[in-house]
Amino acid sequence: MDKWNVYMNIKRLRKQGFTITQVARKLGISRNTVYKYMKKDPEEMALWMASSHKKSRKLDRYKEVILGWLEKHSDLTAAQIQDWLKEQYPDVTVGDSTVRMYVASLREEYGISRTVHMRQYEAVPDPPMGQQAQVDFGTCKVRKGEKTTEIRLWFITFVLSHSRFKYVEWLDRPFTTKDVINAHERAFEYFGGMPKELVYDQDILISVNENGGDIQLTEAFQGYVTYRKFKVHLCRKADPESKGKIENVVGYIKKNFAKHRPFYNLEKWNEKSLGWLERTGNGNIHNTTKKRPIEVHQLEKEHLQSISFIQNNLSITRIVRKDNTIRFRSNRYSVPIGTYKPTEETTVYLKVTAEQELIIQKQSSSDIILARHPLSLDKGKLIQHRNHRRDWSRGISEWIDKMSQQFEDATQAYEYLEKVRQNYPRYIRDQLQIIENIRTHYPTTILTQALDLCIRKKLYSANDFRDVIQVLTQRNPQQLPSKDTFYTPPSIETQVHSSLKADTRSLDMYVSILKGDESSCV
Structure with a gap:
């Protein structure tokens, strides 16, 4: 809906007796916009619209991208759009208020409204630096890649209560107690130390029951708490105020990071999550403290308990x-x-x-x-x-050296195999496999004759060597091998090469070579 239509609708609804709030709700705009439009007469409105069209704004170059996001996901927040811009366009430098105003103007211009759900919490004093961290679990459904199907993911998140510095870890299955312990270790490593107290909800992975104040932890988690020696504070049921910071973080992660983000694999998702923490979760100014958690954390880190991290069984x-x-x-x-x-x-x-x-x-x-x-x-x-790195050249050299030792004249064989290598550098492995197979099926006398003849006639190919062997054995049938002698390497038998035909010499040519006809050799 363009601005003029919005203006006319405001005038019409007000004449019908609707309140400012009702008009704003019906048109999907803010009350401030209603007030602003009501102060203008038609002539002023026309002049204002004409002047606003001439201004170019900093985010106009990303207008179509942002508009596409809003049309696809109408409930996106300005903060989430800002994070997506930073993620996809790292060179973007724009303030929070600029993004908020630009997104609001697009919503107003194109009539894209958003329903906001608010939850109220009672304020609690911030504990001293290094004193406390809060822990909670969350789960949400995300879109799998570019498909429309959804999968469920689970996450555990930690927040240092003073600095609001956060850590989050994801799994594609429900957490076990071992997973929770592993996540604690990685969170402490990410924080640069351990707080004195951790606040938890009554989760079955951590506690059995509150027992009137005598907290009973699960056996596995109790062992970990005993090892690390931190204090456990277990929240009462239906008492969100005692851990409101982590409740907000869970919602923040769901709405700002996970919502509408495509999932490809768990490893990449966790990497993206850490990037989001550095860029937005810990990098943006916190709405309550008016400070960046990443900056306050540099001070709070000095107050955390220094610990040696478990290395063998937690990784x-x-x-x-x-x-x-x-x-x-x-x-x-x-x-x-x-x-x-x-x-x-x-x-x-x-x-x-x-x-x-x-x-x-x-x-x-x-x-x-x-x-x-x-x-x-x-x-x-x-x-x-x-x-x-695989040293291919070293492996081939060792193979040639080893194979040449199996011939009667090792030096002559080595020179021949090196010539074959020069002629067929890309296929030397196949060439050596053919010669190796021939060598194991023929007597030394035939091999020596064939090698000598191939060198004299410059026949530097495994196929030439094989064909010369065939001719020599036809002249001496007693030295014929079994039927399964001749070997063709799998790499040149594949279907993809089945239509390719290599140039071959007829056996008559080799016969003429043996008779000393030099002119027949090309």
Whole structure:
């Protein structure tokens, strides 16, 4: 709905006796807009509209993008739109109020209204720095990729009560007590220390019951609390005021991060979540404190208890990809060749040390380290240890050296195989497989004759070597091998190459070569 239609509708509804609030609700605009339009007569309204069209605004270049988001998801908040802009256009520098005003103007111009649900909390005093963190769980449905189907995700989130510095971790299944303990360790590592007290809801993973003030924790979690020695504060049921900060964080994560965001895989989702925390969740000015949590956290971190993190049995897990790498914080890190197993899912365990070194282990309870890498702060990089690269040239050289030792004249055989390598660098592995198979099925005398003849006639090919062997054995049938001698490597038998025909020489040509007809050799 354009501004003029809005103006005329306001005039019409007011004449019909509707209140300011009722007019705003019917037209999906704010009461301030109603007041502003009512103060203008038709001539003033026309002049104002003409002047407003001439102004170019900072976000006009992203207008179609923002409008597309609003039309697709009418309940998007301005804060969420600001985060999406920063995520997709990192060079955007724009203030909160600019985005709010621009989004409001688009809603007003195109008649895109949004229903706001508010929940009220009683204010509670902020505890001192390093004193308290609040913990809670959440779940929500998200869209799977570009499809219309939805899947359910679960998350646990922590917030330091003084600085409002947050941490969140996601799973595609319900949390177990072990998952909760692991998440605590990673949260403490993310915070740079441990607070004195943690506030929880009465969750079955943590507590059995409140028991009139004598809190009974689950056996596994009680063991962890005893080990870490932090105080547990369990909220009473239906008492959101005692942990209002974390209640707000759960809603904030659902609405600002998860809502309308496509889900591709859990690893990428958690990486995006950490990016959102740095950029928006901890990077934006908090509405209550009027400070950025990431800045206040630098001060609060000094008041957290310094702890040594559990390294053996609590660790980040990753699945090894088929290129023998794992993904971590938007980068790929290599593991030794052969770690990936095509027949089974290979899980490895990650640790980040205080020196910002990434350690990749075979098992969480093992000291076997697969790889160590410096942690990269870049995005989209491949961090690869030189020992994890397959040295193809070294493997071929060793194969040629080993095979040449099986011939009567090793030096002559080595020179011949190196010539074959020069002629067929891309297919040397197939060439060597053919020669290796022939060598194991024929006597040394035939091999020596064939090798000598191929060198003299410059026949540097595994197929030439095989054909010469055939001619020699036809002249001496007693030395014929079994029917299954001749080998064709699988790589050149595939259907994709079945239509390709290689140039071949007839056996008559090799016969003429044996008779000394030099002119027949091209």
